[in-house]
Amino acid sequence: MTVPQTELQRIVASLQQSGLTVEPVEDGALIRSGETRVALFAEAEPQGGVIVRLHLDLELFVEEDSLPDILMGMNLLNQGLDYGALNLDPVETEDEEEDDDAPVTFAVLGRSVLWLQDLGPLELDRLREHLRRFEAEVTEAVERTLHGSRGMSA
Incomplete structure (x- = not known):
């Protein structure tokens, strides 16, 4: 008797088979692409399908006093x-x-949520494309802003 795989295990296996570097971590997975790391979390949706959450740590930090502009x-x-x-x-x-009056620092993160109807080949292809475009779009937008003439200052 085989133990059924969780949604996350099935997604990780599919992404690894497609050539992506994927490492299971605690309750999710870490997908590496060059210097970029996207955290992926998956859970079954009670009404059917699977909810996939993506988190991209941009390693940008903002001080509390800069929040309005940011x-x-x-x-x-x-x-x-x-x-x-x-x-x-x-x-x-x-x-x-120790210091309740210290300014709060915020991390800038890219986030995305995708609902998959099932974990069949078409939906897993859609996830791979969404993941690729999410990472590229968020990274490009931030880099363009930071390296442009009128960038965000943190």
Whole structure:
């Protein structure tokens, strides 16, 4: 008797078979493409299908006092993204317990959510294409902004 694979295990196996470097981690998987690492999480949807969440750590950090300008810039960037969105997540530091007045730092992350009808070959191909375009689109938008004449400053 074989043990049925979870949605995540089936997705990881499919991505590995297609040539991607995928490493299972805790409750998800890490997909490496050059310097880029995309975290992938999958769970069965109660009404059917599978929800896949993608997280791209851009290694950009923003101080609390820069938030108004950064939020306006991120809003403009998000309007041009089709396969994901930029979000801010507070970064927890070990010093937080000691100094409640210290400014909060936020990490800039790319995030995307994709619903797959099933884990058949067509839907897994759609996931691979979504993953490729998500990574390329978010990375390109951020690099263009940071290296352009009027970039985000953090």
